[in-house]
Amino acid sequence: MKILVCITNVPDTTAKITFTDNNTKFNKAGISYIIGPYDDYALARAVELKESNGATVTVLNVGEADGDPQIRKALAIGADDAIRVNAEPTDSYFVAVQIAHIAKENGYDLILMGRESLDFNSGVVHGLVGEMLGIPSYSPVMKLDIDGTTAKLAREIDGGKEYLEAPLPLVLGCQEPIAEWKIPNMRGIMTARTKPLNVVEPVEVASMTNLESYSLPAPKGECKMIPAEEAESLITLLRKEARVL
């Protein structure tokens, strides 16, 4: 079985977001980067499947060279090799075309990624890739087992869970608790240094969107404190002042 795991290189979850160049560029100063947390779950499950079912795991990142440490970390966690499409991931469509192109060239039984990237939160890349390859896509997947050529999975639906079985190949957007995050061990870190990381140039894509500017939310006004002994007055305020009841 060949598994492709697509990872994003994103600011860590506690990062304070600011912009530069007249609000047209993300301010990378002082930001530490991580593998997208949802992608990390996908990677962990892929490595488990490699151990239980036998598989090769390839990691794919569409991004620039500053993401290489995250790719090396994925290799240290247990992926066999990696591909980086050397391009700024400008929008979902662009990224999906790159992933679909690599997938068509190499042929994978399973393409895993996080349910969404932590920076742009679109949650559409798995659907785009699935459609571009003409295969089903499901998200967010919380449980995944492979039985021969059939995937047995559970995904979250509005207010519950749905269990389904579908034939491979598939594209899946993953989230917890599909697997526990893995921490690379020393042996993994050593071997990751010599695992292949192939850098390829992107295929051309007609531009679909153009980022005009970024902005930050308006600062929140003062919090109105209500003494505990007058807690009931909260209901009146919500009704009369906020008008949300």
Added chain:
Amino acid sequence: MSVLIFVEIDNGTIKKTSQEAIAYGAQVAQMLNASTTVLALGQADEAALATAGNFGATKVLHDANDKLTQENSLAYAHVLVQAAQQEGSKVIVLAKSGLGDAVAARAAAKLQASVVSNITDLPEISEGTFKVKRSIYTGKAFATVEVQSEIKVLAIRKNAIEPEPTDELATVEPFSPSLRDSDFVATITQVEKASSNLSLTDADIIVSGGRGMKGPENWGPLEELAKALGAATGCSKPVSDLDWRPHHEHIGQTGIKVAPNLYIACGISGAIQHLAGVNGSKYIVVINKDPEAPFFKAADYGIVGDIFEILPRLTKAVEASR
């Protein structure tokens, strides 16, 4: 040309988030001098579908084929594209959700259209440019994006628009697109739905609990307040990690993002990852015994005190004010 809105059906009626999508689509149609068409799939009550008119739609295309009653983003996208071609639609609107995103993505790939998700405001349209504002970095920032492709697929976030429903009704027309066997290869073996019918993404009010609730056995007072308010219940990540509450209630950066009118946080300190999941809320109330809890900085109303003493009093006050 018509703006086409894909709606989600729940128990035979149009979901609330989809009603907002209709209102959004109708506003865009007005800007573009276009008509507003809704696509509804699977078993649904025809009178309920006609209420799409309350939100500005003139026509509803309805394929009542029972094969489409179960959520199937592959088949839905195939049908949506056929509807878009029939209606000559250049703008397609959906409510952001797991299903909405999947249908939007697959339809966009078929139509070679751009897909923009998490839109928070009406577009700015002028002299051939079409700009939308979307939430990024889990609500910590926004991006204004020019959508350049001829066909645009827009997935809108809850509260992107405040619908003003009228008494107008839409005409419901039967729609019989072709279906492909290849879109029905998956077998759904089991569906587990939570006992409460109120979904977090659809709820106007959410009452949420954190580690300050001290244990799963203490959720009674929180649930009672939620019931009195007609609210859905949520929780923080530690609470779902500890299995005090089911995973689908986990609100936050790596859980569900919510944007209710009112979010009441009980015993949640307000880690940045939790705030990222609730910062789309209109009003936030924080109840916590620790006056230093960082959540108070993000709140509109705060009470410092014992949640187990305060929650029942709030429930009583809600019931009394009816």
